[in-house]
Amino acid sequence: MDKIGHRYAIQYFYLKGLSPAGIKSELDSTIGESAPLYTMIKNWVAQFKRGRTSCEDEHRTGRSYEVTTPKTVKKIHKIILDDHQLKVQELADIVDLSKSAVHRILTENLDMKKLCSRWVPRLLIIDHKQHREDVPMNCLAMFTKNKTEFLRRFITMDETWVHHYS
Incomplete structure (x- = not known):
C-alpha cells in the first residue's frame, strides 16, 4: 500500500472515532509489515483534527521537481x-x-x-543521431543554394595513399 492509501485508511479510522493507538493496531493487524509508523499516524490524526480533509500532498511553491524535459x-x-x-x-x-x-x-x-x-x-548514440541530422540538412541547403557548384565540390569517398617500399 502506498502513502496515499495509508492516509485514507488513517482518515477512515479517525472518522470512526479511533485513537492513534487504535488506528495503529488496526493497521498492523490488517496490512502487517507495510503499516505506517505510529508517528505518521499521530501526525495525520492531528491534521484531521485541525480540519484537513484532503489526503493528497499539498502544492508546494518553488522550483518544479521535474526539470528533465x-x-x-x-x-x-x-x-x-x-x-x-x-x-x-x-x-x-x-x-x-x-x-x-x-x-x-x-x-x-x-x-x-x-x-x-x-x-x-x-x-555515441545521441551524437551520431545529431550528426546524421545535421550533415544532410547542410548538404540540402548547399544544394538548393547552388546546384552546379555543390555537385562539382561534393566528395563521395576519401582518397587513400598506399606507399610501396622495396
Missing part, C-alpha cells in the same frame, strides 16, 4: 556539443538549474561521462 535535455546537449570542456557548475549556471539536475541529465539522459576534462558520450 526534452527541451532542457536538448538545450544542454547543444551546449555540450559546442564546448565539451564545460564544468557541471558552469553548465548549471547557463541553463539555470541545480548542479545535481544537470549532472543527472548528462549521465542518465545523454549517457555521457567525464573523461580527461571533457564530456564524451558513452556509446
Whole structure:
C-alpha cells in the first residue's frame, strides 16, 4: 500500500472515532509489515483534527521537481556539443538549474561521462543521431543554394595513399 492509501485508511479510522493507538493496531493487524509508523499516524490524526480533509500532498511553491524535459535535455546537449570542456557548475549556471539536475541529465539522459576534462558520450548514440541530422540538412541547403557548384565540390569517398617500399 502506498502513502496515499495509508492516509485514507488513517482518515477512515479517525472518522470512526479511533485513537492513534487504535488506528495503529488496526493497521498492523490488517496490512502487517507495510503499516505506517505510529508517528505518521499521530501526525495525520492531528491534521484531521485541525480540519484537513484532503489526503493528497499539498502544492508546494518553488522550483518544479521535474526539470528533465526534452527541451532542457536538448538545450544542454547543444551546449555540450559546442564546448565539451564545460564544468557541471558552469553548465548549471547557463541553463539555470541545480548542479545535481544537470549532472543527472548528462549521465542518465545523454549517457555521457567525464573523461580527461571533457564530456564524451558513452556509446555515441545521441551524437551520431545529431550528426546524421545535421550533415544532410547542410548538404540540402548547399544544394538548393547552388546546384552546379555543390555537385562539382561534393566528395563521395576519401582518397587513400598506399606507399610501396622495396
